[in-house]
Amino acid sequence: EAQVTQNPRYLITVTGKKLTVTCSQNMNHEYMSWYRQDPGLGLRQIYYSMNVEVTDKGDVPEGYKVSRKEKRNFPLILESPSPNQTSLYFCASSSTTEGYEQYFGPGTRLTVT
Amino acid sequence: QKEVEQDPGPLSVPEGAIVSLNCTYSNSAFQYFMWYRQYSRKGPELLMYTYSSGNKEDGRFTAQVDKSSKYISLFIRDSQPSDSATYLCAQVAQGGYSSASKIIFGSGTRLSIRP
Numbered sequence: 067e068a069q070v071t072q073n074p075r076y077l078i079t080v081t082g083k084k085l086t087v088t089c090s091q092n093m094n095h096e097y098m099s100w101y102r103q104d105p106g107l108g109l110r111q112i113y114y115s116m117n118v119e120v121t122d123k124g125d126v127p128e129g130y131k132v133s134r135k136e137k138r139n140f141p142l143i144l145e146s147p148s149p150n151q152t153s154l155y156f157c158a159s160s161s162t163t164e165g166y167e168q169y170f171g172p173g174t175r176l177t178v179t
Numbered sequence: 180q181k182e183v184e185q186d187p188g189p190l191s192v193p194e195g196a197i198v199s200l201n202c203t204y205s206n207s208a209f210q211y212f213m214w215y216r217q218y219s220r221k222g223p224e225l226l227m228y229t230y231s232s233g234n235k236e237d238g239r240f241t242a243q244v245d246k247s248s249k250y251i252s253l254f255i256r257d258s259q260p261s262d263s264a265t266y267l268c269a270q271v272a273q274g275g276y277s278s279a280s281k282i283i284f285g286s287g288t289r290l291s292i293r294p
Contacts, residue, residue: 070222099282106187108286109223109267124281156222166211166271168282170222 068093070171072157078177079147087142087174089157095169096162098140099124100132102153103173109156115140116162147178182206185268185285193293198255202268202285205249209270209283212244214253217265217287226266227253258292265289 070091079085091098099114101124111124115134129151131143140159144151154175158168185202192198200214211230215223229235232246241254255262268285 101284106286108185109269109284111281111283114281125283158222166213166228167225168223170224173220173222 068169070157070159070169072155072171072174074174075172076175078179080179081148082146085144085147085176087144087155087157087176089140089142089171090138091140091157091159091169092138093159093161093169094137095159096137097168098134098157098159099168100130100140100142101156101158102126102151103156104153112142112155147176149178152176152178182283183268183270183285186288187286189289189291191291191293192258194258194260196258196292198253198258198262198290198292200253200255200266200268200288200290202251203249204251204270204283206270206283207246207249211271212242212251213269213271214240214242215267215269215284217267219264223267260292260294263291 073088096117100112101109103109110126112130113132115121118134118137121132134140154173156173157171160168183204213228214226216226217223227242229242229244232244235242239256243252265287267287270283
């Protein structure tokens with residue numbers, strides 16, 4: 067089954083404790099992206115990647131890091147999480163020939179206390 | 180000013196009604212326009228996309244783009260309770276969909292169809 071998986075689905079952590087949210091897709095997509103979704107603000111792009119070792123900032127990259135060492139994986143790293151990073155996070159992927167159709171993962175709800 | 184503006188709703192209509200959802204945008208460089216549907220506790224899924232101005236129809240759904248007024252719409256005919264979801268408009272910026280692209284989403288409109 068074609069899908070995007072994220073782990074963990076739910077995470078409660080404390081300020082400053084480094085964490086990684088994993089994202090993996092099995093569709094051989096070149097393009098992958100991370101979003102955060104907040105009430106009233108909608109989906110905002112954090113980082114995106116056109117292919118292995120190629121990443122670029124979205125609209126809200128501050129406080130986040132990403133890496134793309136393999137085509138299928140695109141982890142999101144929070145080096146020192148803060149409460150304002152409490153949000154619902156989505157990973158998405160698409161082929162570059164049909165980039166308008168992004169396939170989203172199920173989401174990761176992160177709470178930073 | 181946000182690049183994409185969307186009325187958050189909520190919008191509640193009776194079953195069978197025609198629904199109109201709208202977005203405005205400010206960046207003339209946008210060329211690809213998408214509508215995503217998001218059910219509660221799920222990730223968004225693509226509903227329709229259009230390129231440049233004009234209409235595109237898919238079953239009960241019609242997407243409309245007016246580039247002169249920077250206005251995009253989604254119409255749902257014969258609305259069903261299963262259409263109850265949040266609808267997000269989205270545009271592709273910088274370079275088009277086949278190159279390195281930022282994708283800008285609206286904040287979403289929550290739609291409820293009453294049986």
